[in-house]
Amino acid sequence: MKPGICKKHGGQNFALTSSDLVAAINEGKMLSSSDVCKITTSSFGRKSETFVGKGFFRRFFEDPGVSEVSLLDREKDLKKMNDRLLIRKIFSDPDLKFVCAVCLREIIGQWD
Numbered sequence: 001m002k003p004g005i006c007k008k009h010g011g012q013n014f015a016l017t018s019s020d021l022v023a024a025i026n027e028g029k030m031l032s033s034s035d036v037c038k039i040t041t042s043s044f045g046r047k048s049e050t051f052v053g054k055g056f057f058r059r060f061f062e063d064p065g066v067s068e069v070s071l072l073d074r075e076k077d078l079k080k081m082n083d084r085l086l087i088r089k090i091f092s093d094p095d096l097k098f099v100c101a102v103c104l105r106e107i108i109g110q111w112d
């Protein structure tokens with residue numbers, strides 16, 4: 001998973017997403033909000049958002065009514081693991097790739 005350079009926007013590819021969204025970007029295909037799920041991760045006081053395809057999301061979150069989750073990384077001071085193991089499992093998945101954040105935003109426009 002080595003970040004590259006976006007041919008269209010010239011910037012670094014630094015947003016992680018699942019391979020089905022990578023394919024959609026390459027095909028220039030717009031997605032509807034029902035195709036895209038959002039994982040918000042709070043880690044050491046910093047929040048980050050990751051947009052992934054529904055298929056990828058369902059591998060970890062089976063409830064069909066859920067398309068958005070918030071995960072909390074461990075709190076070392078409190079000796080709490082929280083969702084750390086799940087976070088590690090999701091973000092070490094080989095199906096996640098780096099893409100251009102601008103390209104990603106273009107196909108998932110309805111998420112703000």
Ligand SMILES: [Zn+2]
Pocket residue numbers: 006007008009010100101102103104
């Ligand atoms: Zn781009």
